[in-house]
Amino acid sequence: MKPQELILISDWGEERGQQTLKMIREGYNNKECLMSIVSTENAEHYIWGSICDGWHLAKSSNLSVIQERVPPNSSEVRHYHQRSEQFFYVLAGQATLELENSHIHTLKTNQGFHVTQGVTHKLSNQGSEDLHLLVISCPPSHGDRVTME
Structure with a gap:
């Protein structure tokens, strides 16, 4: 090779x-x-939060599309992005998205939410089944996260 x-x-x-x-x-x-x-069968896979899965469906310098699997009672840490804005779209299950100032949004299957740059947020699965979602970031958010917890 x-x-x-x-x-x-x-x-x-x-x-x-x-x-x-x-x-x-x-x-x-x-x-x-x-x-x-591309699909979860052939995309680059990674594990985050020790038990959650992510697959890079599109990965360029301008755009990131990731499909994620979040098991019940799992969450990411509260954070914000200095440059990236993100769109979360639920494929299956239910997502809880906490924004700054304690605003909480529940996203069901086929619902999405746009988080602009600089807004503190935390995604979690408080349901009883796996959450499957797309996370679309522009520009890509890896290396752009500022943790708040």
Whole structure:
């Protein structure tokens, strides 16, 4: 394997990296390779909060789309982003989103909420089933979080 092939695999995960290498070998250009079908089956996966799952469905310098699984009685820490704004969209389950000044919003399946930059927030699953949601950040929020707890 060439060094650039290893970078693709480490950045995107084994399956998606291999898929992209195959496309390059078949003559697709770089932009076409970035525009491929992605799912939790082939996306880069990570674990946060010791038991929650995240999959990078889209990851660029301008945009981040992450699908997350949050088990019951789990939450992220209270925080805000200096540059990023985020949109949370519930695919299944129920999310509780606490904003600064103790404003609490309950999001059900097929509901979303836009959190602008600089607004303190905390997402949790206070329900009895797994919460599945999309977190869309622009620009990407990794490295931009200021923890409040």
